Amino acid sequence: MDDVIVVRDLTKRFGHFVAVDNISFNVKKGEIFGFLGANGAGKTTAMRILCGLSRPTSGEASVGGFDIRHESEKIKKNIGYMSQKFSLYQDLKVWENIKLFAGIYGMKRNEIASKTDILLKELGFEKEKNTLVKDLPLGWKQKLAFSVAIFHNPKIVFLDEPTGGVDPITRRQFWEMIYDASQKGITVFVTTHYMDEAEYCDRVSIMVDGRIEAMNSPKELKREFNAENIDEVFRLLAKKSTRKEI
Amino acid sequence: MLRYLIEKEFKQIKRDFILPKLILLFPFIALILLPYAANFEFKDIRVVVVDNDKSSYSNQVLNKLRANTSININYIEDSYTKAMELIQEDRADMIINIPSGFEKDYIVNKKSNILIAVNTVNGMKGSISAMYAQNIISDFSLEKNSSIQVLNSPKMEIQPLYSFNKTLNYKFFMVPALMVMILTLICGFLPAFNIVGEKEKGNMEQINVSPITKPVFILSKLIPYWIIGAIVISIGFLVAWLFYGITPQGSIFTVYIFSFIFTLAISGLGLVLSNYAQTYQQAVFMMFFFIMILILMSGLYTPFTSMPPWAQTIGSFSPLKYFIDVMRCVYLKGSNIVELLPQLYALLGFVVVVNTWAILSYRKKN
Numbered sequence: 001m002d003d004v005i006v007v008r009d010l011t012k013r014f015g016h017f018v019a020v021d022n023i024s025f026n027v028k029k030g031e032i033f034g035f036l037g038a039n040g041a042g043k044t045t046a047m048r049i050l051c052g053l054s055r056p057t058s059g060e061a062s063v064g065g066f067d068i069r070h071e072s073e074k075i076k077k078n079i080g081y082m083s084q085k086f087s088l089y090q091d092l093k094v095w096e097n098i099k100l101f102a103g104i105y106g107m108k109r110n111e112i113a114s115k116t117d118i119l120l121k122e123l124g125f126e127k128e129k130n131t132l133v134k135d136l137p138l139g140w141k142q143k144l145a146f147s148v149a150i151f152h153n154p155k156i157v158f159l160d161e162p163t164g165g166v167d168p169i170t171r172r173q174f175w176e177m178i179y180d181a182s183q184k185g186i187t188v189f190v191t192t193h194y195m196d197e198a199e200y201c202d203r204v205s206i207m208v209d210g211r212i213e214a215m216n217s218p219k220e221l222k223r224e225f226n227a228e229n230i231d232e233v234f235r236l237l238a239k240k241s242t243r244k245e246i
Numbered sequence: 247m248l249r250y251l252i253e254k255e256f257k258q259i260k261r262d263f264i265l266p267k268l269i270l271l272f273p274f275i276a277l278i279l280l281p282y283a284a285n286f287e288f289k290d291i292r293v294v295v296v297d298n299d300k301s302s303y304s305n306q307v308l309n310k311l312r313a314n315t316s317i318n319i320n321y322i323e324d325s326y327t328k329a330m331e332l333i334q335e336d337r338a339d340m341i342i343n344i345p346s347g348f349e350k351d352y353i354v355n356k357k358s359n360i361l362i363a364v365n366t367v368n369g370m371k372g373s374i375s376a377m378y379a380q381n382i383i384s385d386f387s388l389e390k391n392s393s394i395q396v397l398n399s400p401k402m403e404i405q406p407l408y409s410f411n412k413t414l415n416y417k418f419f420m421v422p423a424l425m426v427m428i429l430t431l432i433c434g435f436l437p438a439f440n441i442v443g444e445k446e447k448g449n450m451e452q453i454n455v456s457p458i459t460k461p462v463f464i465l466s467k468l469i470p471y472w473i474i475g476a477i478v479i480s481i482g483f484l485v486a487w488l489f490y491g492i493t494p495q496g497s498i499f500t501v502y503i504f505s506f507i508f509t510l511a512i513s514g515l516g517l518v519l520s521n522y523a524q525t526y527q528q529a530v531f532m533m534f535f536f537i538m539i540l541i542l543m544s545g546l547y548t549p550f551t552s553m554p555p556w557a558q559t560i561g562s563f564s565p566l567k568y569f570i571d572v573m574r575c576v577y578l579k580g581s582n583i584v585e586l587l588p589q590l591y592a593l594l595g596f597v598v599v600v601n602t603w604a605i606l607s608y609r610k611k612n
Contacts, residue, residue, distance in 0.1 A: 051455045055611055072611065073457060081455040085448035091261050092254065103250030104456045132261075158455075 002029045004156055004187045005050065010059035012045050019045040021210035022059070027189060027203075029155075032182050034201030035191040036230075038238050042210040043191040044084065044160055050189070051081050051158055064155045077105070080149035080157035080186075084164065088145055090134035094125060097133055098148055105152035119147055139170030143177065150181050157181060159190040163197065175200050195231035206234060209243045247458065251466035255440075259470065265436070269474055273428050273481040278489060280424050281417045291375045294321040294329045294338040301349035303390075307360070310382050311342065317378060326361075333365050340364045340375045352390065410578045417490050422573035423546050425482035426508070426566055430541065433475045433509045435533050437467050438516035442529040454610045464605050468513050475509030476502070495580030501573065503583065507593045508569040514600035515565075521607040540564040545571075565596045 005027035012020040020042045027033045037043045048054040050063050052072030061068045064078040088097045095116055102112040120126050123143060133141060142162060150157050159178075163171045175197065182188050190201070198204045198218060205215040214221060214237060218230055225233045259265050293311065297304050311317055320338060323329045332338040343361040351358040362379045366372030411418045444450045453463065479502070486492040494501055516533065523529035543557065544550070544566035553561060561567055568589040575581035583590065 053451065053454055053611060073459070076455055076457040079455065081452065083448060083451050085451070087448040087452035089254065089258070089449055090447070091258050096254070096257060100250050100254050101452075101456070104247055104453075104458055106247065106457075 003027065004029045004065075005033075005061070005063050005189065007046075007050070007061040008059055010046065010049065010061050011057050012042075012049060012054065013057045018210050020049070020056075023207070023210075023212045025205055025212060025215060027156075027187060029187055030182055030185050031202045032178060032188045032190065032200065034198045034204035035189060035207070036195075036198055036204055036234060037191070037207030038241060039193075040243055041207040041241075043207055046207075047158055047160055047189070047191060051079060052076055078155045080152070080154040082142075082145050082149045082157070082159045082162050084160045086141055086145060088133050088141070088148060091132060093130050093132055094120070094136070094144060095129045097144070098151060101148050102151050107152055115151065119151065123147060139166045139174075142166055143170070143174060146174065146177055150186055153184075154186060156187040156189060159188065161191055161193060163192065163194060171197070195229065195234055198230040198234075204230065206237050208237050208241050213237045213240070248462050248466055248469075251458070251462070252469055255466065255470040259474075269432060269478060270481065272432060273425070273478050274485055276428050277421060277424055277482060277485040281420050281490070288371050288374050289316050291317050291340060291371075291378065292320045292338045293317050293340050293342060293379075294323055294332050295319055296323050296326050296329050296341060296343045298346040299344050299348040303349035303352060304344045307342075307344060307383065307386055310386050311379075314378065314382055317382075330363075333363070336365075338365075339371070340379060342379060418492055418578060419574065421486050421490055421492050422494075422577040423570045425479060425486070426544075426569045426573055427541060427546060428482060429475055429478055429505060429509060429569075430512050430537060430566060432478050433471045434512040434516045434537060436474070436516070437471045437513045438520040438523070438529050438533055439526065441467060441517065441520035442523050442526055445524065446526060460605045460608050460610070464517060464601065464608060467517055468510060468601070471513045472506065472509050475505060475513070479505045492577065494577045496576035496582055500576050500581075500583050500586070504569060504572045504576075504586070504590070504593065507590070507597060508565060511565045511593055511596035511600055514597065514604050517604040518600060518607055521604065521609070540566050543567070565593055568592045 003026040066074045329341045341363040543561035544564045
């Protein structure tokens, strides 16, 4: 299988602080890759570099076959992104947000219209088509944000703590949506705090103080650390942390 | 791509609780109120007269003062000290003190003095009041000279010819310039706050991970405010015509062409600042700082040419200066676009520089 994300010796410093410390990993096409770590471990920073939002201090990486230093605008055409902070326009209606972002990614007007109806049906949002996004409950917002992030059918979707603050049922539904996307061949790169969610990933990496301390499938990790679940693995590794929470 | 973004801007503006009302109301309120505030005509100057002579001549001076519409004789006092108290209590603006023996001196010595004491806390008002009084008194003296001295020397009379603003109405001078200020406030502040707002809400990040190019992004913010600018200036024309009967002597198209160019310059400036500001607070403060300086250095209230040369140099970096020039020239003198080419080039220069800067300073990456 092809590697859609290749990261080699990636480092990001902010002054003396090393947010991302020489990390290397590959992500395969269609994989659900869990990017785990405590607050301040450097997950979001690493993800922002891969999305072309931040420049690395040193190291190399390619996303979808494009170099992050010189081809970040090409990368942007091929990825979807859902940030920690809800970033759809709250004062636009549901369909308007979909239309706007689809339009930004160069989709055709009639394609947008037909695909919007299909999506709203899948989400069970038909009645909310004309609702302002700010009036949706948080869980619905997150589902919508994810749907918008993959609406233009990107090669890779980056999700930064997508289920923060969301109830268990909605989280479950959210992960079903992630599986569906993965089935369609979209590579999913997801950071999370919820260790039960890590179990759903094909592979996970655990970051401690800017370094990747462990990376494998959840099954292998549990065996390697002789742990019952990923939560235990995470605790064993996170103990090593000397960094204060930011 | 651009079309979707512009559509989005208009939807957001339309849904905002305050913005649409403000955009429509602001030109009305500002043009109806501000010309009265920015008034440099001094009427109802409160005068206290101290007449120590109580003669026929002093009475004639008083009558001349009474006949003047700008001057009101509010008090007649016996002593200068009492008159001065009135000034100190801010109940009068000017003392006209006629000494005893005024008439006698005038007839016998052909020379007599009147003291004019003026409150000059407001320097301009003070000097204009004094000028009014001087004119009235020299008028009196001229009349006396021509009647007493029959064999007087040839009389010289100055007859000013007022060009372009024949009635010397300050509103004709202020209203076109105030339109520039309104356009500056609406089209400079709004795009700046719009971008900073998107930064704070996190929308910007979503835009930054998308393939939107920098020029497209800047245009998507520029074009809506360009259209709003056209609406605002049209309201301005309407208010000027309805309330003051002021219409441009020159072509309205000239004014429109310039206002389109000016809007691009001032919105571009707002965009540049918004690229540097991270928070609303910073953006508000930066905009106030620049807009205050740009407005006050532009010759809106004070004649540009009476600033010292170094200040004029700084002022010539204010796009407002050129557009205010244009507005006054077209409205009062009826200048056409060929006569305004220097201003046209200056404003186009601003548009290019400021918007290039806005595109370059917009960072999709940090």
